[in-house]
Amino acid sequence: MLKCKINGKEMEVPQGTSIIEAFKLSGQDIAHYCWHPGLSVAGVCRLCMVEIEGQPKLQIACNTMVQDGMVINNNSETVKDVVRWGLDFHLINHPLDCPICDQAGECGLQDQYMQFGKYDPEMAERKVKKRKVVDLGPTVVLDSERCILCSRCVRFTDEVSKTHELGIFNRGDRSEIGTFKDRPLDNKYSLNTVDICPVGALTSKDFRFRQRVWYLKTAESICPGCSTGCNVNVYYNEEGLWRVRPRHNPEVNGHWMCDEGRDTYKYVNRKARLLEAKMGHRDNWTLESPGAAAKAAGQKLREVIEAHGPESVALVLTGQYTTEELETAVQKFKGDLGSSLVYHWVNNPESFEDFDGILLRGDKNPNTKGLLKILEQEGVSLTWKDLESRVQQGQIKTVVVAGPENQSVFPDFVEKVNLLAGVENVVWLTACPHSVLDSREKATWQIPLKTYIEKAGSFINHQGKTQSFEVGTVIVSSALTLAEAATLLVGQELEVSSGDRLAELTRKKNFFTETRGAL
Amino acid sequence: MSIVKKPKAISNWYLPGILSGMGFTFKKLIKNLFNPKGMPTLNYPEEHYQYGPRFKGNHVLTVKKDGSLRCTACMLCATNCPADCIKIVASEHEDPTVEKYPISYEIDMLRCVFCGYCEEACPVDAIRMGPEWQTPALNGGNFTYDIQHLAYRPNLKGGIQSRLDDEERHKAGI
Numbered sequence: 001m002l003k004c005k006i007n008g009k010e011m012e013v014p015q016g017t018s019i020i021e022a023f024k025l026s027g028q029d030i031a032h033y034c035w036h037p038g039l040s041v042a043g044v045c046r047l048c049m050v051e052i053e054g055q056p057k058l059q060i061a062c063n064t065m066v067q068d069g070m071v072i073n074n075n076s077e078t079v080k081d082v083v084r085w086g087l088d089f090h091l092i093n094h095p096l097d098c099p100i101c102d103q104a105g106e107c108g109l110q111d112q113y114m115q116f117g118k119y120d121p122e123m124a125e126r127k128v129k130k131r132k133v134v135d136l137g138p139t140v141v142l143d144s145e146r147c148i149l150c151s152r153c154v155r156f157t158d159e160v161s162k163t164h165e166l167g168i169f170n171r172g173d174r175s176e177i178g179t180f181k182d183r184p185l186d187n188k189y190s191l192n193t194v195d196i197c198p199v200g201a202l203t204s205k206d207f208r209f210r211q212r213v214w215y216l217k218t219a220e221s222i223c224p225g226c227s228t229g230c231n232v233n234v235y236y237n238e239e240g241l242w243r244v245r246p247r248h249n250p251e252v253n254g255h256w257m258c259d260e261g262r263d264t265y266k267y268v269n270r271k272a273r274l275l276e277a278k279m280g281h282r283d284n285w286t287l288e289s290p291g292a293a294a295k296a297a298g299q300k301l302r303e304v305i306e307a308h309g310p311e312s313v314a315l316v317l318t319g320q321y322t323t324e325e326l327e328t329a330v331q332k333f334k335g336d337l338g339s340s341l342v343y344h345w346v347n348n349p350e351s352f353e354d355f356d357g358i359l360l361r362g363d364k365n366p367n368t369k370g371l372l373k374i375l376e377q378e379g380v381s382l383t384w385k386d387l388e389s390r391v392q393q394g395q396i397k398t399v400v401v402a403g404p405e406n407q408s409v410f411p412d413f414v415e416k417v418n419l420l421a422g423v424e425n426v427v428w429l430t431a432c433p434h435s436v437l438d439s440r441e442k443a444t445w446q447i448p449l450k451t452y453i454e455k456a457g458s459f460i461n462h463q464g465k466t467q468s469f470e471v472g473t474v475i476v477s478s479a480l481t482l483a484e485a486a487t488l489l490v491g492q493e494l495e496v497s498s499g500d501r502l503a504e505l506t507r508k509k510n511f512f513t514e515t516r517g518a519l
Numbered sequence: 520m521s522i523v524k525k526p527k528a529i530s531n532w533y534l535p536g537i538l539s540g541m542g543f544t545f546k547k548l549i550k551n552l553f554n555p556k557g558m559p560t561l562n563y564p565e566e567h568y569q570y571g572p573r574f575k576g577n578h579v580l581t582v583k584k585d586g587s588l589r590c591t592a593c594m595l596c597a598t599n600c601p602a603d604c605i606k607i608v609a610s611e612h613e614d615p616t617v618e619k620y621p622i623s624y625e626i627d628m629l630r631c632v633f634c635g636y637c638e639e640a641c642p643v644d645a646i647r648m649g650p651e652w653q654t655p656a657l658n659g660g661n662f663t664y665d666i667q668h669l670a671y672r673p674n675l676k677g678g679i680q681s682r683l684d685d686e687e688r689h690k691a692g693i
C-alpha cells in the first residue's frame with residue numbers, strides 16, 4: 001500500500017493506482033473526459049490536471065501513478081486556471097447548443113463549462129463546421145461538431161467489442177470520428193459508445209429526442225435479456241420505460257451491456273402489454289380483471305382435478321421469472337393441487353450454451369439456474385418429451401403455462417402453443433399478448449403478469465450468482481406476479497400488502513408533480 | 520358578538536344621509552352626461568384598455584424567416600413551467616443544421632398562470648407572451664392551444680419573427 005495525500009486527505013492506495021483512480025477512491029471530484037475506468041488510458045483531453053508537490057509542472061492524473069508519499073491537489077488556483085483554459089480549447093469548435101443537444105443534463109462538458117463559467121468561447125475565429133447527424137450504423141448517430149475527440153468510442157471498439165469500426169480521420173481541427181467505407185458501426189455492443197461518449201456526439205437512434213433526461217427517474221434492476229444478468233439502470237417516467245443502461249458490477253458485466261438487453265424495455269411498456277385478462281376461445285373472448293380471471297381459471301382447474309385426478313393438470317415453466325415466484329408456483333402446484341407434472345420449457349436447446357466471449361449468452365433466460373434449482377429442490381425431473389407424449393395420449397386436460405415475458409427470444413413460441421392445441425383448457429400467464437394465443441380453438445385464459453421491473457425478487461445468473469432487485473416502477477398495476485397468479489389459481493386469497501408499500505408506490509407515481517415545477 | 524347597534528333614535532334620522540348620497544350620484548350623472556370624456560371608467564367591450572408592452576397575455580410561438588417554427592423543442596419552457604401545462608413532442612428534422620423541432624406543442628391555457636417563466640427560459644426567443652387576453656369561448660371551447668394556433672393564428676398575420684435565426688447564426692459561424 002502506498003501512502004498519499006489528496007487535497008489534504010490522507011489516503012492509502014494499492015500499488016499501480018493512477019492518481020485519477022485515487023481521486024475516485026477518495027470520493028473527490030476531478031474533471032476528466034478521455035479516461036474511462038473500463039478502457040485504456042489515452043491522456044488526450046488534458047483536463048485531469050493535478051499539482052504534485054515537488055514537481056514543477058502540472059501532471060495529468062489519469063496517466064500518472066501514485067507513488068509513496070505523494071502530495072497531490074487539484075484545487076489550487078494554478079490547476080483551476082489550467083483546467084479553465086483547457087476547457088476553452090475544447091470549446092473552440094464546439095457549438096454549445098445544449099438546448100438542442102440530447103446529452104444536455106448528463107453531459108460532462110456542460111457540467112464543466114457551467115462550473116468554470118465558460119459560457120462563451122473566447123476565440124474570435126469562426127467555428128469549424130463539421131458533419132452533423134451522421135448515420136454511423138443501425139443504432140448510433142454522430143454529430144462531429146459536438147465531439148471533443150476524447151477517443152473513448154474508438155478505444156471501446158478496439159478494446160472491448162474488438163470490432164475496430166471507428167477511427168479518427170483527418171488532422172488538426174478537421175479531425176473527426178468516422179467509420180470506414182462499407183464498415184458501419186454495427187456490433188452487438190455498439191450502444192455502449194453512446195454511454196461513454198462524455199458529450200452529445202454519439203446518440204442512440206432509439207432514444208434520441210424522445211425524452212429529456214431530467215424528466216426520467218432511475219431504478220436499479222437486472223437485465224432479463226440473457227443468463228449473464230447484467231446489472232442495469234432503467235430510466236422511466238409515468239408513461240413507462242425509455243431506456244436501459246448498464247450499471248457497473250465488476251463481477252458480472254463490468255461497465256457494459258449488449259444492445260439486445262437495451263431493447264428489453266420495449267415489451268414492458270403499456271403498448272406491448274396485455275392489459276386485461278382474456279377468457280374464452282377464438283373469436284369469443286371476454287375481458288376480465290386479472291385477479292378475477294385467475295380465480296375463474298382456478299375454479300376450472302379444481303373441477304378438472306375432481307373429474308380426472310391431479311395428473312391431468314400440468315405446469316410449464318420458463319426461466320423468465322424470479323426464483324421466489326417459481327418456488328411459490330411449484331410449491332402451490334405440487335402441494336395444493338397435488339399434481340407433480342411440472343415441466344421446463346427450454347426455448348433454444350441448440351444454442352443454449354453459446355457465449356460470444358464478452359457478455360451475450362445463448363441462454364436467453366435470466367433465471368434458468370434459479371428454475372433448475374427450484375425444480376431440483378422440489379424433486380421434479382420430468383422431460384419435455386414426457387409432456388409431449390402425455391398431451392398426445394390425451395391424458396392432460398389442463399395446462400398452466402408461465403409463458404415467456406420476452407416472447408422475441410422464444411423462437412418456438414408458436415410451435416409450443418400449437419402443441420397444446422388439443423388440450424381442453426390452457427391457462428396462459430403472460431405479460432404480452434400474442435396472436436397465436438388469440439386464435440386458440442379450445443378454452444383459454446390469458447392472464448396478464450408483471451414484468452421484471454414491476455416486481456421484486458432475484459435471478460440466479462449463469463455463474464450461480466444470486467442477484468436481487470426491487471420494484472422499479474409499476475406499468476400495468478392490475479397485472480399479477482407469477483406467485484400471486486399461482487396463489488389465486490389454487491383457490492387461495494392474496495395477502496393484502498402493507499400500507500407502506502402502497503404509499504411508496506403512490507409516491508412514485510406522483511413524482512412528476514412533486515419534482516417538476518418546483519422553483 | 521361584535522355587532523354594534525346604534526340607538527334607535529339616531530338611526531331613524533336616515534333621510535338626510537340618503538338625500539345627500541343621491542345628490543352626489545345625480546351630480547356625477549349630469550356631469551358625465553355632458554362631459555363623457557372625463558369619465559374614469561371604460562365602456563367595455565366597445566373600448567379596450569391598452570396594456571403596456573410587457574403585458575403577459577396569450578402565448579405566441581415565433582417563426583423563422585422562412586415561416587417555420589423557431590422552437591427547437593428543447594423543453595426548457597416545459598421544465599420551467601410551474602403549472603406543468605406545456606406538452607411538447609420532439610422529432611428529428613430533415614435538415615441536419617436544424618436537427619430537432621417540435622411536431623406537437625400544446626399549452627393548456629386553463630392551467631397556465633401567465634407567469635411568463637416559459638418566455639424567460641426559452642434560449643432562442645421562440646415563445647413570447649403576447650398582448651391578447653380576451654379569449655372567451657362557449658361551452659366546450661378548446662383551450663389547449665396547438666402549434667397552429669400559437670404560431671399561425673389569423674391575427675398574427677403569418678407569424679411573429681424571432682430575434683434569433685439559425686440561418687444568421689450559421690452565417691456568423693457560431
Ligand code: SF4
Nearest residue numbers: 098101104107199200
Ligand atoms: S455536448 Fe454537452 S456541452 Fe455540447 S451541446 Fe451537447 S450538452 Fe451542450
Ligand code: SF4
Nearest residue numbers: 147148150151153197
Ligand atoms: S464521439 Fe464521443 S466518445 Fe467518441 S471521441 Fe468524440 S466525444 Fe469522445
Ligand code: SF4
Nearest residue numbers: 600631632634635637
Ligand atoms: S406562462 Fe407560466 S404557467 Fe403559463 S405556460 Fe408559461 S411558464 Fe407555464
Ligand code: SF4
Nearest residue numbers: 590591593594596641
Ligand atoms: S419554446 Fe423555447 S424553451 Fe420551449 S421548447 Fe421551444 S425552444 Fe425550447
Ligand code: FES
Nearest residue numbers: 034035045046062
Ligand atoms: S482524463 Fe486525463 S487526459 Fe483526459
